[in-house]
Amino acid sequence: MMKLNTLGMALATSALIATGAHAATGNARDGLMLIKGINLIVLENMTVSGGEVEGKTYVGGNLGGTSTQIGFGNSQYGQAQNAYSTLTVGGNLTAGIQLSNGPNGGVSSTIDNYGAYVVGSVTQRLNLNSNAATVRVGGNLQDINYTNGTRLDVAGSTLTTIGLGDNSVTRIGGNATGFNSGNNNVVLDVRGSVGDLGIGTGTVRVGGAVGNLNGGNNMNVSVVGTVGNGNLGNNTTLRANGNVNVNGSGGSTIYTAGDFTGNGNGAAVSEFYSFNNVVTAPTTPDAPVVDGLTASTAQIKADVLALSSALGGLAVTNIASTAADNATRLTFTVADTNPNTAAVFNLSAVEFNTATQFQFSFASLNKPVIINISGAADGVYNWGATAANFGGDTLQAYSQNIIYNFTDATTLNINREVYGSVLAANAVVTNTANINGSVIAKIFTMQAEVHLGTYARNVDIIPDHVGTVPEPATWALLITGFGLTGAAMRRRRSVAA
Numbered sequence: 001m002m003k004l005n006t007l008g009m010a011l012a013t014s015a016l017i018a019t020g021a022h023a024a025t026g027n028a029r030d031g032l033m034l035i036k037g038i039n040l041i042v043l044e045n046m047t048v049s050g051g052e053v054e055g056k057t058y059v060g061g062n063l064g065g066t067s068t069q070i071g072f073g074n075s076q077y078g079q080a081q082n083a084y085s086t087l088t089v090g091g092n093l094t095a096g097i098q099l100s101n102g103p104n105g106g107v108s109s110t111i112d113n114y115g116a117y118v119v120g121s122v123t124q125r126l127n128l129n130s131n132a133a134t135v136r137v138g139g140n141l142q143d144i145n146y147t148n149g150t151r152l153d154v155a156g157s158t159l160t161t162i163g164l165g166d167n168s169v170t171r172i173g174g175n176a177t178g179f180n181s182g183n184n185n186v187v188l189d190v191r192g193s194v195g196d197l198g199i200g201t202g203t204v205r206v207g208g209a210v211g212n213l214n215g216g217n218n219m220n221v222s223v224v225g226t227v228g229n230g231n232l233g234n235n236t237t238l239r240a241n242g243n244v245n246v247n248g249s250g251g252s253t254i255y256t257a258g259d260f261t262g263n264g265n266g267a268a269v270s271e272f273y274s275f276n277n278v279v280t281a282p283t284t285p286d287a288p289v290v291d292g293l294t295a296s297t298a299q300i301k302a303d304v305l306a307l308s309s310a311l312g313g314l315a316v317t318n319i320a321s322t323a324a325d326n327a328t329r330l331t332f333t334v335a336d337t338n339p340n341t342a343a344v345f346n347l348s349a350v351e352f353n354t355a356t357q358f359q360f361s362f363a364s365l366n367k368p369v370i371i372n373i374s375g376a377a378d379g380v381y382n383w384g385a386t387a388a389n390f391g392g393d394t395l396q397a398y399s400q401n402i403i404y405n406f407t408d409a410t411t412l413n414i415n416r417e418v419y420g421s422v423l424a425a426n427a428v429v430t431n432t433a434n435i436n437g438s439v440i441a442k443i444f445t446m447q448a449e450v451h452l453g454t455y456a457r458n459v460d461i462i463p464d465h466v467g468t469v470p471e472p473a474t475w476a477l478l479i480t481g482f483g484l485t486g487a488a489m490r491r492r493r494s495v496a497a
Contacts, residue, residue: 001124002039002495005343007310007462008259009101010073011371013266014379015364016365019117020188025302025319026301026303026304026306026307026442027303027306028303028307028309028310028311028462028463029083029304029307029462029463030303030306031303031304031305031306031308031310031458032081032307032455032459032461032462033082033305033452034300034303034304034307034440035278035304035307035403035440035454036079036080036454036455036456036459037054037056037079037080037081037082037422037454038051038055038056038058038079038082038084038438038454039054039055039056039057039079039438039439039450039451039452039454040056040057040324040438040439040444041058041300041304041438041439041440041441041497042053042057042059042060042061042063042076042301042380042441042442042444042448043060043061043301043304043425043440043441043442043443044057044059044060044061044295044400044442044443044446045061045062045063045064045066045091045340045443045444046059046061046063046064046065046235046443046444046445046446047444047445047446047448048063048064048065048067048068048446049054049066049445049446049447050066050068050270050446050447050448051065051066051068051431051434051446051447051448051449052068052069052070052415052449052450053068053070053071053194053446053449053450054070054073054074054102054449054451054452055073055074055078055079055081055104055111055285055438055450055452055454056070056082056084056085056086056087056088056111056457057070057071057086057087057088057429058088058092058300059089059270060090060091060094060293060300060301061090061229062070062089062093062094062120062298063089063091063092063093064092064093064095064096065095065147065446066094066096067095067097067098067124068096068097068219068446069097069098069099069100069112070086070098070100071086071087071099071100071101071102071114071254072098072100072406073100073101073102073104073105073110073111073452074102074103074105074452075103076103076105076106076396076450076451076452076453077106077372077396077400077453078103078105078106078107078108078111078452078453078454079107079111079438079452079453079454080103080454081104081107081108081112082106082112082113082476083113083385084112084113084114084135084265085114085115085117086099086115086116087099087103087116087117087118088102088116088117088213088293089116089117089118089120090119090120090293090294090296090297091120091315091323092118092120092121092122092123092139093116093118093121093123093124093126094123094124095124095129096124096125096126096369097116097124097125097126097129098127098129099114099115099126099128099129099130099133100125100129100130101114101115101129101130101133101184104452105452105483106110106252106453106456107333107467108371110130110154111344113135114130114132114133114134115133115135115136115460116133116135116136116137116345116366117135117136117152118135118136118137118138118139119138119139119289119290119291119347119396120138120139121137121138121139121140121141121156121294122137122140122142122143122144122356123138123142124142124143124144124147124345124491125143125144125145126141126143126144127144127145128146128147128150128178128280129146130145130148131146131147131149131150132147132148132149132150132166132188133147133149133150133151133195134150134151134178135150135151135153135154135157136152136153136154136288136290137153137290138155138156138262138290138347139155139156140154140156140157140158140159140174140366140409141154141156141157141158141159141162142160143159143162144158144162145163146163146164146165146168146181147165148165148166148167148237148346149165149166149167149168150164150165150168150169150170151168151169151170151418152168152169152171152353152386152389153171153288153289153290153409154172154173154174154288154290155173155174155175155176155287155288155289155290156173157172157173157174157175157176157192158174158177159177159179159428160175160177160178160353161178161180161195161196161219162176162177162178162179162277163179163180163181163183163472164179164181164182164183164186164188164199165181165183166184166185166186167184167185167186168183168186168187169186169187170186170187170188170189170191171188171189171190171285171286171288172190172191172192172442173287173288173425174191174192175190175192175193175194175195175208175226176192176193176194176195177194177195177197177200177427178194178195178196178197178198179194179196179197179261180195180196180199180214181198181200182482183199183200183201183202184201184202184367185201185202185489186200186201186202186203186204187202187203187420188202188203188205188247189205189285189286190202190205190206190207190208190285190484191206191207191208191284191285191286191287192479193206193208193209193210193211193225194206194208194209194210195206195211195223195470196210196211196212196214197211197212197213197214197215197221197230198212198214198215198387199215199216199219199399200217200219201216201217201218201219201476202219202220203219203220203221204219204220204222204252205222205282205283205285206221206222206223206224206225206282207224207225207283207284207388208224208229208452209226209227210223210225210226210227210228210230211224211228211229212228212229212230213227213229213230213231213232213246214231215230215231215236215238216233216236216259217234217235217236218235218236219232219233219236219237219238220236220237220316221236221237221238221239222239222240222282222401223238223239223240223241223282224240224241224242224282224284225240225241225242226240226244226258226439227240227242227243227244227245227246228240228241228245229245229246230245230247231244231246231247231249232246232247232249232252232254232267233249233252233495234250234251234252235251235252235271236247236249236251236253236256237252237254237255237276238252238253238254239255239256239279239281239282239284240254240255240256240257240258240279241256241257241258241281241282242256242257243244243259243260243261244256244257244258244259244260244261244262244271245259245261245262246261246262247262247263247265248262248264248265248267248269248368248391249265249266249267250265250266250267251266251267252266252268252271253267253268253270254266254267254269254271254497255270255273255275255276255279256270256271256272256273257271257273257281258271258272258273259271264270271454274304274448275367275409276334276404279315280474287382287415290364294298297396298458302442304423304425305426306466307410307423307462308405308407308423308425309329309407310374310405310462311405311423311462312372312374312404312405312407313471314342314344314370314372314461314462316344316345316346317336317341317342317343317344318334318343318344318345319345320331320332320345320351321333326356326357328355328356328357328385328489329355329357329359330347330351330353330354330355330357330359330385331358331360331361331367332345332358332359332360332361332371332428333361333362334361334362334363334364334367334369335363335368336363336367337363337364337367338367339364339366339367339368339457340458340460340461340492341368341369341459341461341466342369342370342461343369343370344365344370344372345369345370345371345372345440346371346372346373346374347368347371347372347373348373348374348375349373349374349375349376349377349381350375352373352381352383353381353382353384353464355384355385356384356385356386357384357385357386357387357388358386358387358388359388360387360388360395360398360402360419361439362398362401363395365400365458366401366457367401367456368401368455368457368458368461369401369402369403369420370402370403370405370461371402371403371404371405371420372405372407372483373382373405373406373409374406374407374408375385375408376382376408378410379409379411379427380410380411381406381411381413381427382413382414382415383412383414383418383433384415384416385414385415385416385418386416387417387418395419395436396419396436398419398420399420399421399436399437399451400418400421400437400456400457401420401424401454401455401456401457401480402421402437402455403420403421403455404418404421404422404423405423406423406424406427408429409424409427410426410427411427411428412424412427412430412441413429413430413432414429414430414431414432414435415432416435417433417434417435417436418431418433418434418435418436418437419436419437420437420455421434421437421438421439421440421454421455422435422437422439422441423438423440424439424440424441425440425441425442426441426442427441427442428441428443428445429441429442429443429444430444430445430447431445431447431448431450432447432448433443433448434448434449434450434451435448435449435450435451435471436451437451437453437454437455438454438455453488461490473481480497
């Protein structure tokens with residue numbers, strides 16, 4: 001018997017290896033921490049056609065559509081702090097974004113780690129509405145609105161003229177169309193060439209050529225290639241390996257390894273200069289480092305799937321009641337006040353899809369509430385129930401208690417306002433109504449708002465252990481292997497008979 005069992009498992013394992021399938025390992029506790037700390041998680045692609053997100057947003061694939069605002073915050077309700085940026089995009093960002101660093105109610109004065117991390121290219125304008133942002137782009141950057149104290153790393157090229165902010169640090173791995181503004185104390189590194197370089201005070205290093213240089217006062221400019229045209233401000237030092245054609249000014253100094261063809265205007269000019277240890281030759285800046293997010297997205301997916309499985313496996317403790325005069329009005333009553341255990345409800349797909357109203361009554365706002373929803377043969381769920389409460393608490397206050405866990409959903413249409421976090425990691429989710437809580441979706445079309453706060457209750461409602469959650473294709477192969485094992489066992493019994 002053992003040999004037959006081993007044979008069946010070996011066949012299943014061989015099928016997995018042959019197809020390249022693999023199991024993703026996730027930690028349910030880590031998944032719960034993600035819901036606490038990120039307002040919107042989309043594992044694949046997101047499309048914007050309306051609405052906005054108050055908290056942090058993580059998109060594993062592309063973020064496209066029209067335009068939206070992210071991170072404008074909530075003065076009363078917030079999200080847990082973590083290392084993720086305000087906006088993270090694993091693919092290309094093709095929607096216009098207003099990025100803010102709004103209040104993180106009840107947690108901190110502002111949302112932490114303000115900025116954006118885009119692995120691909122940014123093809124629309126990225127507007128920074130708050131100071132001291134950190135922005136990393138793995139491809140090209142179309143346009144950005146700077147604020148003071150911005151740190152920008154672009155692995156590719158910038159495609160429009162950008163106005164830098166004061167005390168900003170900018171590193172470009174490719175070419176730059178141009179920079180302008182009367183900013184101060186800037187640090188700018190461009191590995192390629194710059195079309196128009198017009199800035200205030202600071203330090204600039206260019207690995208290629210500069211088409212036109214209009215520098216402010218007290219600049220230190222290093223150019224590996226040529227400088228085609230321009231004017232220097234007072235007390236500016238220019239070093240170039242190629243020819244230089246600029247107009248100098250009093251107190252400025254020009255060193256060029258090539259020919260100088262401009263008007264010195266009182267500048268100290270040294271042409272055909274041999275750079276040395278005292279006046280070093282211009283060098284190409286290092287490339288910005290923008291790491292990919294593939295591994296991070298895979299881990300997030302594994303963690304939220306493990307969380308959904310763990311929540312779905314919790315024992316039912318409460319039953320939603322129906323009104324005597326209306327079977328489609330469901331009431332969720334929780335009398336228990338223990339914050340270390342969850343009140344767990346199970347709803348069938350029929351109950352959920354036909355409900356017209358959810359009513360809530362909780363004895364404590366510190367009590368975790370899990371509502372598991374499953375059973376749709378086609379995987380389609382339509383949220384048509386309005387929300388109501390009775391008692392002294394507001395629906396918004398309830399939102400940080402509740403997680404709606406859709407364990408088998410492939411499509412979720414949210415047509416009524418939601419109070420609580422929505423966990424539908426394998427579903428295509430569309431919201432035409434606001435959501436007050438976190439959203440976890442496979443694919444998300446946003447047509448209304450996603451609000452803070454996120455789930456804020458105890459994480460001890462699920463065990464702190466790591467579980468393996470196979471991908472759907474992997475499950476099918478495993479089932480095939482188990483079927484082979486069962487068939488072999490039946491044949492063995494038949495022979496024995």
